[in-house]
Amino acid sequence: MNHDIYICYDKKDEKYGDALYNIFEKNNINPWIKSKYMGEGDHVDKITSAIADSKCFVLILSKNSKNTNYVITETDIAFSKDIPIIVFNIDETRSDGNLEFILETQKNISSAPNSKKQLETLVNETSKYVKKPITKVNVDAGYVKLFEKWNPKKYVVLAIPLVIAVILIYFFVIVPTGQHTTDDGIFSMNVTDVDVSGSGGSYKYTIHGESYNLPADSGRYFMNFKFFDKNDKMVYEVNSTADEFKSGIMWSGDLKTNNVTYIGFKLTDINNKILSKQNYTIV
Secondary structure, eight states: OOOOOOEEEGGGHHHHHHHHHHHHHHHOOEOOHHHOOOOOOHHHHHHHHHHHHTTTEEEEEEETTOHHHHHHHHHHHHHTTTOOOEESSOOOOOOOOHHHHHHSSSSSEEEOOOHHHHHHHHHHHHHHHHHHHOSSOOOOOOHHHHOOOOOHHHHHHHHHHHHHEEEHHHHHHHIIOOEETTTTTOOEEEEEHHHHEEEEEEEEEEEEEEEESOOOTGGGGGGEEEEETTTEEEEEEEEEEGGGOBTTTEEEEEESOOOEEEEEEEEEETTTTTEEEEEEEOO
């Protein structure tokens, strides 16, 4: 079978895999999926070949799949062969361990809160990798309902006080003090702006940011910046400690390219616990 993409999922999530299969097929993107094409013979060879022959690898990430050995193995095969990976997170699961390392720089799309819009985004992003432009994405209402996480009518009574609580927490906790708790209290950082200047193969990048409750021993916290081009290829990486944050500047340095489209930022403590994580798009 000539296919465009490989859909990876845990057996418990097969209904979601079959749904994506039908959505992609309806939009002229040919998928390969175990439930349809496994058949007889050596399953390992079939799966490895199917992944290798794909232009894009779509992973259905969930609480079921994140620790499944064969899901991790299939994802690792795609990563090792430089096949673009798109993560479709169906229950807001956070990857960890081996998957976290592989998926850190990959496209990540959540099925919530607007499943129709998110499914359309998934198809559009996939179409770019397989070079099959789509004017209008077709997604059946039944599949949208499958990926919807909550029934608004059922939970509207509970949602109202929850929304009020979230608003109060936002204005009285998050806004004044930051978003992340560490042993030293509340501390977080984020990128607010990036200046690029220069020409002729030498370009100066200045990353501006802000911090909330920067601790006195900020040298125990680490900033990681990854620079990506329009093809999601990392072109540069730099690490520094949080005590280098001065006068609103997180980092400044020279690169040989001005084709950086976004910067991935991560703040961690001495135990490598993530305190802040952000992708900042350079306009």
